[in-house]
Amino acid sequence: MTRIILIGYMGAGKTTIGKALAQELGVPFYDLDWYIETRMRRTIKQIFDEKGEEEFRRIEHNMLHEVAEFENVVVSCGGGTPCFYDNIDYMNSQAQVVYLKASPEVLYEHLQMGRRVRPLLLGKSPDEVRTFIVEQLALREPFYSKANYTLNVDLLDNFTKIQTTIENLRKILER
């Protein structure tokens, strides 16, 4: 049985790498943010706006328990998922959990790509976003580093190297 969960800060590449890894392993891919959006029929931003972060975290916790019980899957989490409730311990008990570790500089670069709305970064200037990443990453690192595997993705920072990331992941997971 293959059950792999990717965690890490916003922009680390959980969705990008997760999707590609699932395709290679021939198993379904679930992105927890997308799963929540489909189940709630609301975007993550709408949930934050309408219900607040605390309620979002409660929904996220419940939905994590749904997807982490599927068999033969790759799941990518939201950036904050491991940092609330007992989510990280629960994930470690259910799956091979991989922390995609990236420096604030690489995270910042990634967050400039794509057009995804990230409620926690809205309304911040580039400098404020940089400072926010450094400070929040320091607070979250103790949770992320509990993952039973860690892969540093700083050196794998371009599109062709996404394949190298997948190969490295398969090696450490022996999949």
Ligand SMILES: Nc1ncnc2c1ncn2[C@@H]1O[C@H](COP(=O)(O)OP(=O)(O)OP(=O)(O)O)[C@@H](O)[C@H]1O
């Ligand atoms: N190894 C990589 N090399 C180059 N670009 C990457 C790499 N990983 C991710 N990216 C790019 O960085 C951006 C953010 O990646 P992605 O959306 O997968 O991050 P995430 O961890 O899922 O973020 P979030 O927590 O906000 O959902 C994307 O545009 C993606 O193409």
Ligand SMILES: O=C(O)C1=C[C@@H](O)[C@@H](O)[C@H](O)C1
């Ligand atoms: O880092 C976070 O706390 C978040 C990351 C996103 O994936 C979403 O789950 C949401 O925007 C919150």
Ligand SMILES: [Mg+2]
């Ligand atoms: Mg994502």
